[in-house]
Amino acid sequence: MTDAAHPHADALKYEDWAGEMGARWLANLKGFEGTIAPAGEALLARAAFAPGERVIDLGCGGGATTIAVAASVTPGGSVLGLDISPDLIAATTRRAQQAGAGNASFLCADAATVTLPDAPYDRLVSRFGCMFFSDPVAAFANLRGQLKPGGRIDLAVWGPPAENPWMTDGMAVARRHVEMPKPVPRAPGPFAFEEVGYLREVLGSAGFSHVDIGAAAGELAVGGAGATAEEARGFATNGMAFGQILLDYPPEVQAAAAADLTALYAGHYRPGEGVMMSYCAWLISATA
Ligand SMILES: C[S@@+](CC[C@H](N)C(=O)[O-])C[C@H]1O[C@@H](n2cnc3c(N)ncnc32)[C@H](O)[C@@H]1O
Numbered sequence: 001m002t003d004a005a006h007p008h009a010d011a012l013k014y015e016d017w018a019g020e021m022g023a024r025w026l027a028n029l030k031g032f033e034g035t036i037a038p039a040g041e042a043l044l045a046r047a048a049f050a051p052g053e054r055v056i057d058l059g060c061g062g063g064a065t066t067i068a069v070a071a072s073v074t075p076g077g078s079v080l081g082l083d084i085s086p087d088l089i090a091a092t093t094r095r096a097q098q099a100g101a102g103n104a105s106f107l108c109a110d111a112a113t114v115t116l117p118d119a120p121y122d123r124l125v126s127r128f129g130c131m132f133f134s135d136p137v138a139a140f141a142n143l144r145g146q147l148k149p150g151g152r153i154d155l156a157v158w159g160p161p162a163e164n165p166w167m168t169d170g171m172a173v174a175r176r177h178v179e180m181p182k183p184v185p186r187a188p189g190p191f192a193f194e195e196v197g198y199l200r201e202v203l204g205s206a207g208f209s210h211v212d213i214g215a216a217a218g219e220l221a222v223g224g225a226g227a228t229a230e231e232a233r234g235f236a237t238n239g240m241a242f243g244q245i246l247l248d249y250p251p252e253v254q255a256a257a258a259a260d261l262t263a264l265y266a267g268h269y270r271p272g273e274g275v276m277m278s279y280c281a282w283l284i285s286a287t288a
Pocket residue numbers: 017018022025033036040058059060061062063064065082083084085088109110111112126127128129130132133
């Protein structure tokens with residue numbers, strides 16, 4: 001039951017990025033980054049970073065985007081990967097060093113409240129890292145304070161559940177076997193900004209202007225390019241929140257759900273490509 005003092009308490013339980021969810025993202029990093037790659041490419045193409053810019057990567061996760069931005073702003077520019085998960089920041093710092101991205105640095109902090117020592121920055125980018133704030137207006141206002149006046153932000157957030165069957169079809173299969181929490185509109189989570197007008201309002205209330213909304217849609221490969229139906233099933237049950245819910249049920253229930261999930265993904269498998277399913281993300285830019 002939802003805690004009356006905190007209407008999003010149930011949703012937040014599954015978005016413990018500083019703890020369990022951050023560790024789970026890291027453990028399934030290849031699958032996650034492979035799955036969301038097309039939306040990330042569209043986001044970076046739209047953002048068109050230029051040499052010399054100083055950029056914040058909000059909710060940088062495993063750092064694929066941070067490292068890509070670091071290359072785009074060279075020479076003269078730099079990028080700060082900001083994330084609330086200590087596990088992700090530790091792993092990502094090592095990864096960037098190994099990639100030779102000397103102009104990328106990393107900080108573990110809550111973006112909702114952090115004051116960045118090297119602020120103000122020119123720009124901010126976030127690939128699916130801005131949907132988890134319990135008070136989004138306050139968090140975006142804080143982030144605006146870390147940017148130069150006129151600095152541009154570029155965000156990717158998921159569109160409506162019905163247009164993201166790559167996530168919701170698996171959830172629906174799991175729901176046939178176990179109880180799943182009911183989605184709460186606007187609660188922190190992947191679909192917090194499915195209604196893009198709400199994000200427009202949040203950004204406006206936080207002081208941003210010139211909000212511009214685009215979209216990236218098409219197919220993505222669940223579990224990464226080339227993953228088989230069984231691999232996609234493993235990615236979903238190990239990585240996605242509904243997989244964690246399944247773990248609370250007896251082995252025979254888990255096995256039955258796993259068989260149905262593999263059948264779902266097999267229906268979308270194309271040899272040489274992977275488990276190809278539709279997605280829709282909003283790409284939003286605005287000015288600080
Ligand atoms: C869906 S993942 C996306 C990771 C990365 N941007 C990518 O595309 O690979 C969301 C990320 O946002 C981070 N995050 C969530 N809430 C945050 C907060 N309040 N402050 C900083 N990072 C946060 C999580 O730890 C996680 O790494």
